[in-house]
Amino acid sequence: MALFLIFSLGIVAWQGAVAIRRFRRQYGREGKDLLLVYSNSPHWQHYVESEWLPRWGERAVVVNWSERSRWSGDEPEIVLFRSIAGSRAYNPIAVVVPPKGPVRVVRFWRAFRDKKHGKDGPLEHKEHELQSALDQAASA
Numbered sequence: 001m002a003l004f005l006i007f008s009l010g011i012v013a014w015q016g017a018v019a020i021r022r023f024r025r026q027y028g029r030e031g032k033d034l035l036l037v038y039s040n041s042p043h044w045q046h047y048v049e050s051e052w053l054p055r056w057g058e059r060a061v062v063v064n065w066s067e068r069s070r071w072s073g074d075e076p077e078i079v080l081f082r083s084i085a086g087s088r089a090y091n092p093i094a095v096v097v098p099p100k101g102p103v104r105v106v107r108f109w110r111a112f113r114d115k116k117h118g119k120d121g122p123l124e125h126k127e128h129e130l131q132s133a134l135d136q137a138a139s140a
Contacts, residue, residue: 038092039065098137
């Protein structure tokens with residue numbers, strides 16, 4: 001059983017590495033090092049579109065979770081999202097993909113939940129975390 005678990009984890013890690021390489025190859029030449037996935041939720045759609053896209057949109061590949069029925073599933077951004085996001089707090093999510101080295105995942109679901117209840121601090125903290133990761137990616 002342990003051998004099966006180790007083998008399974010190896011396959012998952014390999015799939016993630018392949019997804020990262022495909023994303024870099026497809027979008028790195030365009031200066032894109034950010035995968036941003038969000039949905040049409042009233043809790044964050046307007047905020048993402050009015051605050052984040054003007055700020056980070058030039059370097060982002062943007063995917064709308066609400067349009068997933070139209071995804072073909074083999075685009076590098078979709079493969080990367082599916083290999084990294086998991087099944088918890090995956091929307092909205094930012095994945096920073098520097099030219100080299102490990103990716104950074106910043107999950108925003110809880111921060112937006114807190115914002116809905118009048119607590120802006122967690123969202124500001126997550127945005128700072130994302131900006132810091134992007135700054136590091138730009139200097140890599």
